[in-house]
Amino acid sequence: MFQLVIAVAALIVGLLFRANLKEKGKKTQANLIIVGAGIVCAALIALSCTVTVPTGHTGVVTTFGRVEDTTLDSGVHFKLPWQQVVKMDNRIQKNTVELPCFSSDIQEVNLVYTINYQIKKSDAQTIYRTIGESYYQTVIEPCITESVKVVTARYNAEDLVGRRDELATAIEGDLTQKLLTYNIEVISTSIENLDFTDAFTDAVEAKQVAQQNKLRAQTEADQKIVEAKAAAEVKKVNADAAAYELLAEARAKAEANKELSASLTDELIRYTYVQTWNGKLPTVMTGDGSSMVPVLDVNEVLETEAPEN
Numbered sequence: 072m073f074q075l076v077i078a079v080a081a082l083i084v085g086l087l088f089r090a091n092l093k094e095k096g097k098k099t100q101a102n103l104i105i106v107g108a109g110i111v112c113a114a115l116i117a118l119s120c121t122v123t124v125p126t127g128h129t130g131v132v133t134t135f136g137r138v139e140d141t142t143l144d145s146g147v148h149f150k151l152p153w154q155q156v157v158k159m160d161n162r163i164q165k166n167t168v169e170l171p172c173f174s175s176d177i178q179e180v181n182l183v184y185t186i187n188y189q190i191k192k193s194d195a196q197t198i199y200r201t202i203g204e205s206y207y208q209t210v211i212e213p214c215i216t217e218s219v220k221v222v223t224a225r226y227n228a229e230d231l232v233g234r235r236d237e238l239a240t241a242i243e244g245d246l247t248q249k250l251l252t253y254n255i256e257v258i259s260t261s262i263e264n265l266d267f268t269d270a271f272t273d274a275v276e277a278k279q280v281a282q283q284n285k286l287r288a289q290t291e292a293d294q295k296i297v298e299a300k301a302a303a304e305v306k307k308v309n310a311d312a313a314a315y316e317l318l319a320e321a322r323a324k325a326e327a328n329k330e331l332s333a334s335l336t337d338e339l340i341r342y343t344y345v346q347t348w349n350g351k352l353p354t355v356m357t358g359d360g361s362s363m364v365p366v367l368d369v370n371e372v373l374e375t376e377a378p379e380n
Contacts, residue, residue, distance in 0.1 A: 123147050127162040129195035138200045142192070157204060159195035163187055163258055166207060172220050178228035183263040184219055186211070186246070194254035202253065210253045218246040231265060238262065 123146070124130040130143030133155050143156060150156060167185045174180060188211060190198055202209050222242045223231065231238060243260040250257055 120149055120152055121147060122150055122156045124156065124158055127160065128158045129161055129192045130156040131159055131196050131199045132156055138196065140196075142196050144192075157199055159190065159199055159204070161190060161192050161195060163189045164207075166211070167263065168212065168215055170216060170219050172223040174226055174228040174231055175224055176227040179268055180223070180228065180231060181264075181266040182219060182223065183266075184215060184242070184260065185263050186215060186260045187258040188250070189256050189258055190254065191256065198254055206253070206255065211250065211255060214246055214249040218242050218249060221245070228267065235262060235265065 122130065122143070124143050126145045128145060130148065132139040132141055132143065132150065134151070135153065139154075148156070165185065165187050167183065169181060169183045172180050172182050190206070198206055219242055222238065222245055225241075226234065226238060239260065239262045242262075243257065246260065247257040
């Protein structure tokens with residue numbers, strides 16, 4: 072359209088110069104002026120009838136501001152001089168925003184959020200007709216702000232740190248649903264950074280240190296318990312071993328005594344008695360305590376106790 076206006080202006084200027092030169096009798100120069108103006112006008116009109124759509128874009132054709140039903144693929148195309156072609160980007164685009172948010176426990180956090188998005192070729196015309204070229208500023212950015220702040224407010228500050236992946240997934244799901252109503256596809260998103268206030272960061276650090284100290288103390292206590300149990304087990308094993316040894320010794324003695332008892336006979340007992348006798352007869356005190364009376368006669372004892380040859 073701009074080239075067409077310039078061409079008409081060039082033609083008008085050429086005609087004015089030609090009329091002025093003809094009045095002065097300079098017909099040849101006047102003819103040259105009009106020829107040059109015609110060439111410039113034709114060139115500008117030719118340029119206004121062609122358009123180049125870059126790769127990864129869709130051309131949306133408008134006639135005096137009205138969106139036509141046809142779109143143009145990438146490449147060179149012919150159009151009417153008074154038509155315009157708006158080039159909508161169909162490639163994956165990336166934008167990053169930094170947003171101040173609040174957690175459910177009213178802790179302030181600055182969140183840096185990145186989104187990769189894309190508009191399809193089939194939706195380019197609808198998006199231009201309903202939203203316009205600045206669809207990021209008009210639709211995407213407000214939706215990002217709302218989704219990030221609303222979802223972040225569902226978590227307390229500590230959960231924002233410990234459940235970061237869950238937070239990112241929840242934000243992406245909410246944002247995807249919002250942008251689908253505008254025919255905009257979310258390719259991927261990510262939380263680049265979470266920045267808390269210094270006071271909260273110090274409090275979290277102090278809590279972590281306390282938990283680590285508690286864990287260390289618990290570990291040491293558990294270790295002592297394990298060592299005490301091990302020592303008690305060793306002591307029990309040693310006691311059981313000693314008891315088993317005593318029992319074995321007692322059983323051995325009992326077995327020996329049993330074998331010894333089985334080997335004793337009356338003859339062996341009498342023989343042993345004689346061998347160990349000192350030759351004195353056993354005596355007993357009389358009733359009045361005045362004398363000692365032998366219990367057995369010596370000859371009887373010898374005869375009775377002596378072993379047979």
